[in-house]
Amino acid sequence: MSEETEYLKKASAFSCPSCGSKLKYSAEHKKIACAYCGYTESVNPANDQVIEQRLDKVLESTAEVIIENFDKKVFDCESCGAKFMVEADKVNINCGFCGSTNVNLEGYEHRYIQPQGIIPFQISRHDAEQRFNKWIRQGIFHPNKLKSLAALENLHGIYLPFWTFDVHTESDWSGEAGTYYYETRRVRINGRMQTQRVRHIRWHRRSGHLKHFFDDVLVVASGGLDQRHMNRVLPFLLDEVVNFDQRLMVGWEAEIYNINVDEGAQRADNVVDYKLRSMCSSQLGGDEQRNLHIQSHKYGQTFKHIILPVWICSYKYNNEIYHFTINGQTGKVYGKKPTSYWKIAGMILLFVLFIASLYFLKESGVFQ
Ligand SMILES: [Zn+2]
Ligand SMILES: [Zn+2]
Secondary structure, X not given: OOHHHHHHHHHHHHEOOOOOOEEEEEOOOOEEEEOOOOOEEEOOOOOOOOOOEEHHHHHHHOOEEEHHHHOEEEEEEOOOOOEEEEXXXXXXXXXXXXXXOOEEEOOOOOEEEOOOEEOOOOXXXXXXXXXXXXXXXXXXXXXXXXXXXXXXXXXXXXEEEEXXXXXXXXXXXXXXXXXXXXXXXEEEXXXXXXXXXXXXXXXXXXXXXXXXXXXXXXXXXXXXXXXXXXXXXXXXXXXHOEEOOHHHHOOOEEEOOOOOHHHHHHHHHHHHHHHHHHHHHHHHOOOEEEEEEEEXXXXXXXXXXXXXXXXXXXXXXXXXXXXXXXXXXOOOEEEOOOOOHHHHHHHHHHHHHHHHHHHHHHHOOOXX
């Protein structure tokens, strides 16, 4: 088979059945669409392939993908280390996570765990641009340069990788709950008798059992955006996850997971422990607590790999990288803007002048 026919074969899954052009997923129409002849196809709403995989059988239970078969190229960013894929025919590549053009094409084949599920983009580029423009105008202490810095060509529509974990837990807990009570007593202060209210604590030992199922603990597997930043644009409505379909990725970038499934499971475990502690603590009750001990048994751990839509704009200012992010499903916006210290200094100076002039007017007798 010649290289060309090989290429055509790979591309055929993305071809329009009516004119042969490349099909893309359109967030505007919420359909798979052909830009040339107007052919559209609804996204299959089924999610029967989005199934939990056993965590203890990762190697046996997961399907792998070869990214190059998606008609995409994989790039590595030299500045921030993010690894992402873009359309094979795209030129002028810059990194969505740091804005750098210092990106290297990777020649070799890439095998990764295939996503089981995807939430297609609901927020179109036009919509994302409007939200970005509105956000950039808010606040007064930001450098004027910001608008031009965060040029819209830096706005990337990108699917980010996530792991979701399920786990059953049974916890035995014990601890001491303290309840406050008060006593009044008469004391002499500076030679005068006064009534004082004194607080005491009565401690009770308690223990109990907590059974809880954690469903879809979401862990960001991105190398370009950290969990803390992502948390600000959560939640995603995970009941809208549908079966992974390569065509939903055509025309969009996608990041390749940087945190593998084991590390993701460890992070999910920390989240679960933290939540178990607060659940046991609220069962223990009291005004204060001490010596809370928890013994948890976790079983039936499963995971899924899903990819979720995000709009991201990254820009550098004074050698620091700032991110602006839109949840590509719900439209929730979060971003950090650099602060202009000149503008703040100007405001302080105005304020000082204002106080000084009030003082001057008072001294000169204007207010008498
Ligand atoms: Zn067509
Ligand atoms: Zn980068």
